[in-house]
Amino acid sequence: MRTPSAIGSLVFLALCVPVCADETANDAAAIAVFNERIMPIFRSPKPSSCVQCHLAAVDLKNYIKPSHEETFLSLRDQGLIDVKSPKESKILNLIHMGEKDADKRSRLIHEKTRKAEFDAFAAWIEACCNDDELLKRQPADGFEPARPEHPDAVIRHARKSRVVDSFVRNVWSQRMRCFPCHTPHEIDADNPQHKKPAERQLELVKKFGQKVNLFQDTPEKTLQQWIVNSRISSKRHLPMLNLEDPRKSLLILKPTAKLPAKKEDGEFEKPSSVEPVSHMGGLKIHVDDQSYKAIVAWIQDYSNVVGNRYKSVDDLPADNWQPTLRMLRMKDCPETWPVGTPVQLFVHQWDEQRATWNADATAFTQGTVTPKRIVNGSLFVFGSNADSATSDGNSPLAAGRYRISVYVDQRHRIAEDPTAMLDERDLKGDINLQAKWLEGFKQAEIISFGDAAE
Numbered sequence: 001m002r003t004p005s006a007i008g009s010l011v012f013l014a015l016c017v018p019v020c021a022d023e024t025a026n027d028a029a030a031i032a033v034f035n036e037r038i039m040p041i042f043r044s045p046k047p048s049s050c051v052q053c054h055l056a057a058v059d060l061k062n063y064i065k066p067s068h069e070e071t072f073l074s075l076r077d078q079g080l081i082d083v084k085s086p087k088e089s090k091i092l093n094l095i096h097m098g099e100k101d102a103d104k105r106s107r108l109i110h111e112k113t114r115k116a117e118f119d120a121f122a123a124w125i126e127a128c129c130n131d132d133e134l135l136k137r138q139p140a141d142g143f144e145p146a147r148p149e150h151p152d153a154v155i156r157h158a159r160k161s162r163v164v165d166s167f168v169r170n171v172w173s174q175r176m177r178c179f180p181c182h183t184p185h186e187i188d189a190d191n192p193q194h195k196k197p198a199e200r201q202l203e204l205v206k207k208f209g210q211k212v213n214l215f216q217d218t219p220e221k222t223l224q225q226w227i228v229n230s231r232i233s234s235k236r237h238l239p240m241l242n243l244e245d246p247r248k249s250l251l252i253l254k255p256t257a258k259l260p261a262k263k264e265d266g267e268f269e270k271p272s273s274v275e276p277v278s279h280m281g282g283l284k285i286h287v288d289d290q291s292y293k294a295i296v297a298w299i300q301d302y303s304n305v306v307g308n309r310y311k312s313v314d315d316l317p318a319d320n321w322q323p324t325l326r327m328l329r330m331k332d333c334p335e336t337w338p339v340g341t342p343v344q345l346f347v348h349q350w351d352e353q354r355a356t357w358n359a360d361a362t363a364f365t366q367g368t369v370t371p372k373r374i375v376n377g378s379l380f381v382f383g384s385n386a387d388s389a390t391s392d393g394n395s396p397l398a399a400g401r402y403r404i405s406v407y408v409d410q411r412h413r414i415a416e417d418p419t420a421m422l423d424e425r426d427l428k429g430d431i432n433l434q435a436k437w438l439e440g441f442k443q444a445e446i447i448s449f450g451d452a453a454e
């Protein structure tokens with residue numbers, strides 16, 4: 001990374017030695033505005049107002065070159081300055097974006113920075129466009145315009161709203177597995193069946209404090225709270241979201257941990273929030289089941305975004321699955337698959353027109369082999385299919401003919417990378433079925449590995 005302050009001082013020298021000699025009055029005006037108002041933005045260690053929506057990968061500084069003239073040529077030649085109507089310049093529109101944010105709180109937080117940036121750029125562009133000499137100038141050969149180093153797809157991926165959307169699908173969607181203990185807002189005072197759970201939840205809050213109220217009323221507030229909590233690190237408490245090592249996030253270590261040991265008097269010991277972690281809620285998620293995968297994949301992605309680790313489109317994870325309440329259960333796993341082995345089940349739909357199975361899977365789930373030799377999981381629907389997964393009656397998992405491809409992780413790929421998708425080398429067989437895909441555990445579609453064709 002270039003350090004703005006170092007470049008800043010170089011610029012200062014470069015600007016004032018040769019250029020100052022024969023500058024016109026207009027030139028001087030534009031240069032003055034640049035030095036007084038644009039350079040401070042360039043040098044500031046603080047992120048620009050773009051951070052309101054972009055967690056990484058783009059900053060207003062990326063568009064500033066170390067000199068007034070170069071910055072102008074760079075922006076003009078990228079079409080970001082409109083020399084005919086300076087006020088309509090695209091760079092001003094980009095800065096103005098924040099005004100349109102539906103999130104009022106966020107809009108207000110960044111208002112001051114945004115306004116300062118907007119006014120500075122508007123004044124400087126205006127001054128530049130009054131300078132006929134400058135307007136005629138062409139960049140030297142080999143001139144490199146200034147723009148973010150990351151491609152647009154990476155910039156879009158690092159958007160806050162995309163991260164929140166992914167959080168909703170991967171983490172928020174799993175919250176009912178934590179009911180009622182951590183979901184005070186899912187408790188309905190008018191529902192007689194919720195009376196007991198509500199009392200239990202209150203007791204837990206009394207005993208363990210506000211931290212039990214893990215899920216807030218909206219995904220945005222929940223995420224915000226966890227991000228803030230994760231900044232507090234202590235010897236007795238792992239971070240909620242561990243950006244260095246996603247699998248060591250309390251968010252996933254707690255629900256995959258057992259109850260604390262019992263003392264002699266029969267009371268539980270104090271639950272531990274460092275390894276080995278114990279959880280007063282007991283074991284709620286199995287390592288490598290589909291909730292585990294979704295949650296760890298989300299923390300990993302979030303960590304890569306804020307760590308600015310995505311450089312190219314190839315680095316981006318698919319992030320295209322959406323949870324459903326449809327369950328798939330496979331019985332009769334062979335003895336050669338040890339208990340705990342991760343298994344991925346991919347659902348392929350029969351294509352009536354082409355009279356063949358769709359090569360792209362419609363949905364998938366992941367689970368581990370249980371002692372009863374079963375693999376269980378709720379389905380995640382993929383890709384553009386996912387958009388229609390929630391709209392009524394338009395599910396991509398309509399009743400019909402399906403083929404389940406069974407992949408078994410005997411190469412321990414998932415231990416290395418919990419977000420991994422298994423491939424042809426792990427394929428153990430296919431099972432065809434006529435499925436209804438009704439919702440809920442009791443209506444799971446059941447298959448037997450005994451019916452698999454290699």
Ligand code: HEC
Nearest residue numbers: 049050052053058059060094095097098100101152155156
């Ligand atoms: C209110 C939210 C918001 C703010 C503030 C914002 N952007 Fe964006 N930006 C977006 C959205 C939404 C997209 C994705 C557009 C799409 O997917 O078509 C985007 C995409 C981009 C892209 C990728 C190219 C493209 O058009 O998709 C660039 C570059 C970019 N923004 C630059 C900036 C810069 C520079 C700033 C600050 C001066 C900024 N943005 C401020 C919402 C914002």
Ligand code: HEC
Nearest residue numbers: 177178181204208211250251254255271278279280281284
């Ligand atoms: C039966 C009640 C119960 C259920 C269900 C439950 N938990 Fe817990 N959980 C607790 C209690 C009580 C605590 C506080 C004591 C402790 O740290 O173990 C806790 C603590 C936690 C913490 C630590 C919070 C902090 O800031 O220290 C996390 C994270 C957590 N649970 C995650 C989960 C997740 C995720 C689920 C659902 C998949 C879940 N729990 C299901 C009762 C439950």
